[in-house]
Amino acid sequence: MTSATAPARGRAPARDVAGLGVGRALGFVAPAMLLIGAFLIFPALWTIYIGITNYRLTGVEAVSPSMVGLSNYTKALNDALFHNALWLTLLFVLGSAIIGQNILGFTLAWVLRRARPVVRRTVEAFTLLAWILPSTVVAYLWVAFYDRDGGTLNGILGTPGTAWLIDYPMACLVVFNTWRGTAFSMMLYSSALQAVPPSQLESARMVGASGWQTLRDIVFPHIRGHVLTNTLLISLWTANDFSPFLLTKGGPNHESETVPVYIYNVALQGGELGYSSAISFLLLIANLLVSLVYLRLLRRRS
Amino acid sequence: MAGIDIEGLATVYPNGVRAVDGLDLHVADGEFFALLGPSGCGKTTLLRTIAGLEPASEGTVRIDAADVTRTEPGKRGVAMVFQDYALFPHMSVSENITYPLKVRRVAAATRADVASRTAGELSLDGLLERKPGQLSGGQQQRVALARAIASEGKVLLLDEPLSNLDARLRLEARTFLKKLQRDLGITTVFVTHDQAEALALADRIAVMDSGKLRQLGSPREVFARPANTFVANFIGSTPMNLLPGKVTADGAVTVAGGSLPASTSSTPADAEVTVGIRPEYLTLSTGDVTGPALRGEVVVAENLGTQSLVSVDCAGTLIGVTVPEETEPTPGTPVVLTAPASRVLLYTQDTGELLTFADSTARARS
Numbered sequence: 071m072t073s074a075t076a077p078a079r080g081r082a083p084a085r086d087v088a089g090l091g092v093g094r095a096l097g098f099v100a101p102a103m104l105l106i107g108a109f110l111i112f113p114a115l116w117t118i119y120i121g122i123t124n125y126r127l128t129g130v131e132a133v134s135p136s137m138v139g140l141s142n143y144t145k146a147l148n149d150a151l152f153h154n155a156l157w158l159t160l161l162f163v164l165g166s167a168i169i170g171q172n173i174l175g176f177t178l179a180w181v182l183r184r185a186r187p188v189v190r191r192t193v194e195a196f197t198l199l200a201w202i203l204p205s206t207v208v209a210y211l212w213v214a215f216y217d218r219d220g221g222t223l224n225g226i227l228g229t230p231g232t233a234w235l236i237d238y239p240m241a242c243l244v245v246f247n248t249w250r251g252t253a254f255s256m257m258l259y260s261s262a263l264q265a266v267p268p269s270q271l272e273s274a275r276m277v278g279a280s281g282w283q284t285l286r287d288i289v290f291p292h293i294r295g296h297v298l299t300n301t302l303l304i305s306l307w308t309a310n311d312f313s314p315f316l317l318t319k320g321g322p323n324h325e326s327e328t329v330p331v332y333i334y335n336v337a338l339q340g341g342e343l344g345y346s347s348a349i350s351f352l353l354l355i356a357n358l359l360v361s362l363v364y365l366r367l368l369r370r371r372s
Numbered sequence: 373m374a375g376i377d378i379e380g381l382a383t384v385y386p387n388g389v390r391a392v393d394g395l396d397l398h399v400a401d402g403e404f405f406a407l408l409g410p411s412g413c414g415k416t417t418l419l420r421t422i423a424g425l426e427p428a429s430e431g432t433v434r435i436d437a438a439d440v441t442r443t444e445p446g447k448r449g450v451a452m453v454f455q456d457y458a459l460f461p462h463m464s465v466s467e468n469i470t471y472p473l474k475v476r477r478v479a480a481a482t483r484a485d486v487a488s489r490t491a492g493e494l495s496l497d498g499l500l501e502r503k504p505g506q507l508s509g510g511q512q513q514r515v516a517l518a519r520a521i522a523s524e525g526k527v528l529l530l531d532e533p534l535s536n537l538d539a540r541l542r543l544e545a546r547t548f549l550k551k552l553q554r555d556l557g558i559t560t561v562f563v564t565h566d567q568a569e570a571l572a573l574a575d576r577i578a579v580m581d582s583g584k585l586r587q588l589g590s591p592r593e594v595f596a597r598p599a600n601t602f603v604a605n606f607i608g609s610t611p612m613n614l615l616p617g618k619v620t621a622d623g624a625v626t627v628a629g630g631s632l633p634a635s636t637s638s639t640p641a642d643a644e645v646t647v648g649i650r651p652e653y654l655t656l657s658t659g660d661v662t663g664p665a666l667r668g669e670v671v672v673a674e675n676l677g678t679q680s681l682v683s684v685d686c687a688g689t690l691i692g693v694t695v696p697e698e699t700e701p702t703p704g705t706p707v708v709l710t711a712p713a714s715r716v717l718l719y720t721q722d723t724g725e726l727l728t729f730a731d732s733t734a735r736a737r738s
Binding site: 275276292 | 423425444445446447450451452454455456457458460461462463471472474475476519523
């Protein structure tokens with residue numbers, strides 16, 4: 071009876087973890103890959119391609135665009151409006167994400183940690199509501215809030231007739247986006263704070279450490295990785311956020327035109343699809359660079 | 373000088389549980405004091421209330437004669453070692469030890485001095501630059517002790533100091549801890565659920581149950597004369613025999629079909645009592661004896677190392693008795709059990725309070 075111990079004939083057993091075999095595994099993955107290819111990879115490559123053409127929304131170049139090499143990129147480097155957009159994006163990310171959402175989110179998480187469950191759930195629910203509402207709804211609410219005639223803010227401050235969105239557009243956007251995105255930081259920090267052993271906080275209390283000393287010496291070293299991850303995510307989201315357009319359309323006079331808004335204005339108001347694609351690609355490169363820096367920082371920690 | 377005085381102390385949780393329920397306690401200066409009880413008895417809550425980590429609902433806590441009931445934990449002059457040691461993983465051993473000084477903004481040079489001196493006292497030399505994660509359990513515990521000592525508190529509180537160590541290390545650490553406490557002479561209160569640990573370490577033990585004090589005394593008193601059946605059950609590595617009995621007129625109790633001598637002066641004849649006798653205090657013999665005794669037959673013998681726990685069936689009741697090694701009778705042997713009257717304890721059947729030594733019962737209540 072040698073056949074009992076002989077290896078089975080036919081195909082060798084699959085060596086992958088699920089035991090599917092390469093062919094069937096690929097079959098399962100294919101639909102997802104097709105969707106990603108059609109709606110993510112192709113448009114990205116298409117953007118890079120039209121970035122080196124003079125493709126326009128209307129006119130001769132809309133029908134037969136021609137290759138212009140890197141001239142769109144050299145144009146961007148000398149475009150004062152693009153520089154302005156970069157600067158405003160930096161302000162927007164710094165003010166509303168790195169400072170606003172980060173600090174407000176952490177403060178809420180830190181304070182709510184000891185609050186009564188009823189209070190905590192209520193505050194969390196309202197904060198989350200700001201995050202999950204559709205941008206259009208939120209934008210409408212904030213336009214009403216900032217409005218010159220009968221706006222809520224003017225009502226509260228007793229400053230009728232102040233046109234907040236025109237006089238202080240960037241400040242308005244920073245406040246708006248801080249309000250809008252704080253929920254994510256709050257949730258992330260809430261769960262990060264649970265990882266700090268209570269006995270370590272109590273040890274700090276026993277030796278008389280102040281609130282600030284406890285945060286600096288005990289809490290922060292524990293959640294450093296979370297802070298970096300959170301800052302990376304909210305920075306990228308904020309840099310690519312299009313909702314400023316819904317409040318100010320980039321105006322007045324480009325004063326609140328962040329890069330995504332500028333891309334939109336160049337493409338659809340100016341009709342310069344080729345140029346706007348080149349700027350989109352530059353924004354992508356900037357995102358990649360920021361991610362690399364954060365990843366480097368994360369790795370240095372471990 | 374730094375004694376602890378607790379008066380009428382109660383700690384009530386928001387859900388209404390009275391974890392500590394009207395407690396009076398005095399811990400003398402330099403004393404090594406144990407809070408002992410089953411889990412949920414309130415011993416840890418009491419320790420945390422002394423530390424200030426739980427607010428006292430009623431009563432007062434005084435340390436070194438100063439009322440600290442409403443004082444912040446950091447200002448009470450109390451150092452605490454947590455069950456999990458609570459070492460800061462991102463700080464070196466040296467930074468951990470001197471963290472209390474860093475908080476008080478002591479100069480770095482002084483801190484380095486304190487670190488090396490304290491590390492020396494606790495046999496941590498050469499480990500100062502390591503991170504807690506690179507230390508063994510015993511070393512971590514010593515770092516936690518070093519940090520507590522470096523904070524120069526008047527009182528040291530230890531929450532289950534030995535429970536995170538494995539069995540062998542625990543004995544070593546126990547000896548170390550007792551010697552350290554003697555050398556420092558610092559008033560120390562520790563919490564444990566392990567009666568052997570409390571008996572071995574403490575100068576005095578407070579046995580707690582349901583937030584109340586059940587007995588307060590030296591390890592010898594608590595072991596030999598439990599004030600009630602709760603303590604009798606809880607203390608001792610072999611459980612105390614607690615049997616229903618009846619006092620007779622001639623200074624004895626009838627129990628389990630036989631009788632045992634007892635000091636019955638404070639008990640009326642014919643009173644129904646619970647008779648308590650430790651297996652260690654019973655004598656087993658195979659010959660005949662005169663005087664009150666229990667007669668029965670050996671059921672099983674369990675080897676405990678240097679002695680064996682023999683279960684004897686006396687008129688249907690199993691009674692435990694310890695005998696030295698290699699003298700265990702084989703099962704089925706008829707045997708006689710005797711005990712000196714001073715070791716036979718009588719408890720009331722309803723409340724379980726000790727009758728024989730009325731004075732020590734009164735003391736436990738005070």
